[in-house]
Amino acid sequence: MLSIDVRPEGVGVYPARMSEQSAKPYLVRAICEWCADNGFTPYLAVKVSPQTRVPPSFVKNGEIVLNISPSATRKLTIDNEWIQFSARFNGVSQEVSVPMNAVSGIFAKETGYGFAFAIATDPVTSLAAATASTWRSRHTRPRGRW
Amino acid sequence: MLSIDVRPEGVGVYPARMSEQSAKPYLVRAICEWCADNGFTPYLAVKVSPQTRVPPSFVKNGEIVLNISPSATRKLTIDNEWIQFSARFNGVSQEVSVPMNAVSGIFAKETGYGFAFAIATDPVTSLAAATASTWRSRHTRPRGRW
Numbered sequence: 001m002l003s004i005d006v007r008p009e010g011v012g013v014y015p016a017r018m019s020e021q022s023a024k025p026y027l028v029r030a031i032c033e034w035c036a037d038n039g040f041t042p043y044l045a046v047k048v049s050p051q052t053r054v055p056p057s058f059v060k061n062g063e064i065v066l067n068i069s070p071s072a073t074r075k076l077t078i079d080n081e082w083i084q085f086s087a088r089f090n091g092v093s094q095e096v097s098v099p100m101n102a103v104s105g106i107f108a109k110e111t112g113y114g115f116a117f118a119i120a121t122d123p124v125t126s127l128a129a130a131t132a133s134t135w136r137s138r139h140t141r142p143r144g145r146w
Numbered sequence: 147m148l149s150i151d152v153r154p155e156g157v158g159v160y161p162a163r164m165s166e167q168s169a170k171p172y173l174v175r176a177i178c179e180w181c182a183d184n185g186f187t188p189y190l191a192v193k194v195s196p197q198t199r200v201p202p203s204f205v206k207n208g209e210i211v212l213n214i215s216p217s218a219t220r221k222l223t224i225d226n227e228w229i230q231f232s233a234r235f236n237g238v239s240q241e242v243s244v245p246m247n248a249v250s251g252i253f254a255k256e257t258g259y260g261f262a263f264a265i266a267t268d269p270v271t272s273l274a275a276a277t278a279s280t281w282r283s284r285h286t287r288p289r290g291r292w
């Protein structure tokens with residue numbers, strides 16, 4: 001225990017076992033509370049999947065970044081499985097719901113401080129994404145990383 | 147924002163600016179809540195300093211690891227500046243208080259999951275340590291890294 005990694009700069013993170021309940025929702029709530037207490041804007045990064053309910057026109061490269069500050073949302077709830085709220089997008093109120101396993105990051109807009117999370121890969125989604133990518137790369141763009 | 151660091155494994159951490167209120171107390175509370183909900187034992191690692199009030203006989207290499215689970219403590223409070231509680235050490239109840247800036251880690255005993263934090267160096271302590279190190283290196287050991 002005394003060999004705990006104390007770095008001169010930054011924060012170290014210990015790995016989690018896969019069998020335990022993820023600490024992710026606890027960290028998302030922690031960063032949201034820290035943002036609220038410091039006047040920062042919490043931004044939630046989400047990897048879009050069939051389980052996410054988000055405004056499609058704001059999705060870029062399969063990801064969406066959502067402002068989940070109290071002033072931008074109504075009825076925000078962050079439990080261990082879901083983040084849910086309603087918000088206005090282009091003036092229209094929409095319901096948003098995101099499963100915790102689709103959350104790829106939480107950070108303060110103003111400072112960038114926060115967390116990036118690993119996203120478990122869904123084989124079906126991956127296959128669809130790979131197919132789409134191949135189709136687009138064949139028909140609209142040169143091959144390569146894009 | 148879409149360049150957020152999503153790693154295939156583990157959790158990424160963004161750096162904090164020095165001017166902002168540390169997110170450390172929020173993360174300590176988050177890990178404690180996660181431990182409580184999952185039946186884990188939260189261990190708090192502390193770098194002992196003149197500001198820490200801890201049982202000296204349990205200090206090793208200037209650090210102490212404290213069990214801060216509800217079953218091991220009474221009147222536990224974790225605010226943004228201090229962690230305080232009373233606990234029994236060798237059967238004797240003692241008051242413990244630790245400034246947040248002395249907390250070097252919080253993790254689950256059972257899994258090791260948690261955080262290690264950077265500890266700001268106290269100039270006076272550093273000077274004393276440097277002096278002691280120089281004295282010892284001159285009188286008791288060959289020069290070098292030790």
